[in-house]
Amino acid sequence: MIDRRGGAGTAVGLHRVLEPAGVLPQAALRLDPDPRIGPDEVRVRVERLNLDAASYRQLHTAHGGDPDAIRREVAGIIRERGKMHNPVTGSGGMLVGTVEEAGPDSPLGLKPGDRIATLVSLTLTPLRIEDGLARWDGRSEQVPCDGHAILFARSIAAVLPDDLPVPLALSVMDVCGAPALTHRVVGGLADPVVAVLGAAGKSGSLSLAAARRAGARRVIGLVPTAEEETRLAATGLADRVVRADARDPIAVAAALGEPADVTVVCVDVPGCEHGAILATAPGGTVVFFSMATSFSAAALGAEGLAADVTMLVGNGYVPGHADMALELLRSVPAVRELFTTRAEADPAG
Amino acid sequence: MIDRRGGAGTAVGLHRVLEPAGVLPQAALRLDPDPRIGPDEVRVRVERLNLDAASYRQLHTAHGGDPDAIRREVAGIIRERGKMHNPVTGSGGMLVGTVEEAGPDSPLGLKPGDRIATLVSLTLTPLRIEDGLARWDGRSEQVPCDGHAILFARSIAAVLPDDLPVPLALSVMDVCGAPALTHRVVGGLADPVVAVLGAAGKSGSLSLAAARRAGARRVIGLVPTAEEETRLAATGLADRVVRADARDPIAVAAALGEPADVTVVCVDVPGCEHGAILATAPGGTVVFFSMATSFSAAALGAEGLAADVTMLVGNGYVPGHADMALELLRSVPAVRELFTTRAEADPAG
Numbered sequence: 001m002i003d004r005r006g007g008a009g010t011a012v013g014l015h016r017v018l019e020p021a022g023v024l025p026q027a028a029l030r031l032d033p034d035p036r037i038g039p040d041e042v043r044v045r046v047e048r049l050n051l052d053a054a055s056y057r058q059l060h061t062a063h064g065g066d067p068d069a070i071r072r073e074v075a076g077i078i079r080e081r082g083k084m085h086n087p088v089t090g091s092g093g094m095l096v097g098t099v100e101e102a103g104p105d106s107p108l109g110l111k112p113g114d115r116i117a118t119l120v121s122l123t124l125t126p127l128r129i130e131d132g133l134a135r136w137d138g139r140s141e142q143v144p145c146d147g148h149a150i151l152f153a154r155s156i157a158a159v160l161p162d163d164l165p166v167p168l169a170l171s172v173m174d175v176c177g178a179p180a181l182t183h184r185v186v187g188g189l190a191d192p193v194v195a196v197l198g199a200a201g202k203s204g205s206l207s208l209a210a211a212r213r214a215g216a217r218r219v220i221g222l223v224p225t226a227e228e229e230t231r232l233a234a235t236g237l238a239d240r241v242v243r244a245d246a247r248d249p250i251a252v253a254a255a256l257g258e259p260a261d262v263t264v265v266c267v268d269v270p271g272c273e274h275g276a277i278l279a280t281a282p283g284g285t286v287v288f289f290s291m292a293t294s295f296s297a298a299a300l301g302a303e304g305l306a307a308d309v310t311m312l313v314g315n316g317y318v319p320g321h322a323d324m325a326l327e328l329l330r331s332v333p334a335v336r337e338l339f340t341t342r343a344e345a346d347p348a349g
Numbered sequence: 350m351i352d353r354r355g356g357a358g359t360a361v362g363l364h365r366v367l368e369p370a371g372v373l374p375q376a377a378l379r380l381d382p383d384p385r386i387g388p389d390e391v392r393v394r395v396e397r398l399n400l401d402a403a404s405y406r407q408l409h410t411a412h413g414g415d416p417d418a419i420r421r422e423v424a425g426i427i428r429e430r431g432k433m434h435n436p437v438t439g440s441g442g443m444l445v446g447t448v449e450e451a452g453p454d455s456p457l458g459l460k461p462g463d464r465i466a467t468l469v470s471l472t473l474t475p476l477r478i479e480d481g482l483a484r485w486d487g488r489s490e491q492v493p494c495d496g497h498a499i500l501f502a503r504s505i506a507a508v509l510p511d512d513l514p515v516p517l518a519l520s521v522m523d524v525c526g527a528p529a530l531t532h533r534v535v536g537g538l539a540d541p542v543v544a545v546l547g548a549a550g551k552s553g554s555l556s557l558a559a560a561r562r563a564g565a566r567r568v569i570g571l572v573p574t575a576e577e578e579t580r581l582a583a584t585g586l587a588d589r590v591v592r593a594d595a596r597d598p599i600a601v602a603a604a605l606g607e608p609a610d611v612t613v614v615c616v617d618v619p620g621c622e623h624g625a626i627l628a629t630a631p632g633g634t635v636v637f638f639s640m641a642t643s644f645s646a647a648a649l650g651a652e653g654l655a656a657d658v659t660m661l662v663g664n665g666y667v668p669g670h671a672d673m674a675l676e677l678l679r680s681v682p683a684v685r686e687l688f689t690t691r692a693e694a695d696p697a698g
Contacts, residue, residue, distance in 0.1 A: 009599055012598075012627075012653075012654060014599065022596075022599075023596075023597075023620070023623070024598050024623045024627075024650065024653070024654075025653065026623070026646065026649050026653045027620065027623060027646065027650075089645070090645035090646070090649070091649065092649070119652075120652055120653045120655070121649045121652055123649050124649070124653040154654060154655055155653075155655065156652075156655050177652065247371075247372075249361075249372075250358055250363065250371075271372070271376065274372070274373045274375070274376060278361075278373075288644070288662070291644075291645050291648065291649075293644045293645075294439070294644060295637070295640075295642045295643060295644040295647075295662060296438070296439035296440055296642075297375065297376065297439070298644075298662045299640065299662050299663055299664060300375050300439070300440065300441070300470045300472050300640075300665065301373065301375050301376075302665065302666055303468075303469055303470055303505075303526065303664065303665030303666045304374065304375045304469045304470055304472070304473040304504075305361060305373075305503060305666075306469070306503055306504065306505050306666050308664070308666060308667060308668055309664065310664070311661065311662035311664055312659065312660060312662070313637070313644060313648050313651075313661070313662060314648055315651040315652065315657070315658065315659070315660055316648060316649065316651065316652030317654075317655050317656060317657060318657060319657055
């Protein structure tokens with residue numbers, strides 16, 4: 001089975017795992033970022049990392065917002081692990097850069113000079129930083145840097161569109177799995193009511209747009225603050241915008257006011273599983289996109305509430321996901337506006 | 350929305366949460382096991398706990414198998430938390446007992462004297478132990494004890510069948526979500542190939558039987574040892590039995606030899622996410638039942654492998670799940686044989 005996908009082990013990067021032996025790169029403690037590539041690998045000159053929002057938030061909290069301490073920790077993680085894999089949140093992010101060298105057997109279709117974004121997590125991407133992150137101020141999840149990264153045969157990378165600013169394209173691609181899977185789930189149902197928790201964020205606003213496009217009868221956006229409520233309501237992306245703390249199950253269900261057939265969780269803080277389950281109609285579906293989701297809290301929560309709901313682990317990969325998300329950004333002005341406003345108001349959002 | 354389900358908050362036990370305020374009982378640090386019941390509650394005289402397998406295994410490992418230390422820790426957890434909620438694994442188990450008092454507004458249909466098993470997790474069930482677990486030898490997950498527990502309006506409990514020994518019925522009900530959800534997923538597909546990882550265990554063997562009943566074209570059982578391979582092969586529950594360490598993704602895919610349309614994960618050790626994803630055909634489904642599953646490992650693993658697979662959080666509740674599992678046990682002699690053998694060979698299995 002592995003062979004059909006491009007050579008046992010190396011296609012998924014097993015040969016880059018230093019410790020422990022036998023696990024896939026994402027599960028590894030340390031990867032080997034040696035710049036010499038194998039025949040099915042690609043080496044990328046990195047210009048920017050985009051840290052996962054939950055990861056940046058954790059680092060920010062752990063260091064009391066001290067930007068120097070945050071920068072030192074990120075540099076240290078990359079140096080020690082050979083990848084940007086936050087050991088607390090388990091999450092990474094993505095990167096943008098330019099292809100330096102593509103092995104002759106790489107199936108990714110990339111050539112030197114292509115400016116790309118990786119659509120696989122930094123948690124499995126061999127990475128070496130060569131400038132000590134000196135150009136990063138530590139104040140946002142977007143990390144300008146110089147270094148190199150390695151892509152495997154079974155990776156995903158997208159050539160950056162030339163009609164969009166790079167930071168914008170990058171922040172869209174970073175969350176492009178959410179609208180793609182939302183579209184698939186919603187499109188498989190007849191006129192569902194869709195609730196998005198954390199609806200004013202990046203994955204949230206794209207998911208609202210994707211749900212509407214997929215034929216949702218009604219889309220409801222839940223946000224935590226009055227400021228976000230006003231901002232989201234002004235966009236018209238949701239039929240209704242409601243406010244509640246997503247970690248408070250009773251408040252979430254009360255704010256939504258009606259059971260959702262599909263509930264999409266885009267809130268990047270822990271503890272939102274029970275609210276999502278309680279908000280969902282019997283027979284409905286919860287899609288968890290937040291990396292802060294706890295498997296056992298979801299599984300036991302649904303059982304404990306006697307909730308017959310289907311719960312999906314938000315897979316970051318759906319074929320065509322990057323193109324769909326970029327297309328939503330281009331064609332729905334409100335989405336682009338939210339992304340732009342958000343980038344200005346809260347660089348870590 | 351809450352009101353329709355039986356009274357805001359109390360139906361799901363909010364009033365029993367001591368710390369922190371506002372979370373549901375499963376997320377709470379401490380519950381109040383006060384024996385005085387509300388009008389929609391039920392008090393049960395507990396005779397036996399059945400600890401979650403992952404929880405017992407963790408306790409066993411942490412204490413080097415010392416049964417006295419294991420017993421002390423379980424008693425301590427229940428005393429401190431007001432529930433049996435392993436803080437490391439996040440999991441609990443279930444209990445069996447006899448209804449002492451049912452409030453007039455309880456919708457569970459129970460009456461004093463009914464001998465029942467709870468089908469919601471111990472992690473959200475207020476519990477007080479009154480005998481210090483003195484009768485438990487600490488050597489198995491089945492814990493004879495005396496004490497009381499509280500059921501909420503929105504709980505699930507099943508009256509024990511009188512044609513099966515209690516420990517057997519209990520150990521079937523403990524995992525009854527797995528065969529029920531497997532049946533639902535497999536039944537929704539046309540002639541799928543189904544792989545069960547951890548197929549010789551309780552949830553694994555029931556899932557094999559459920560997959561076959563739901564119309565699987567071929568069911569493949571994966572086990573870790575030669576002994577389990579022999580035992581499972583002898584039952585005929587699987588069309589093929591293969592052996593591999595479920596934590597080794599390449600080995601899992603190689604052992605199965607063909608991509609599975611549905612992969613059911615019943616292995617109660619961490620690190621099986623990537624093997625399950627790699628074993629699954631594009632467009633296929635992975636159902637995670639193990640409480641040792643890591644959400645981020647699953648989400649990022651699928652993304653990192655560019656795997657277009659649907660990943661389900663194994664919900665412990667599917668309507669009719671207990672009846673279906675008991676019926677499988679009664680009608681498929683091999684399942685009953687495996688349960689019985691397993692109970693004799695490995696009390697913690």
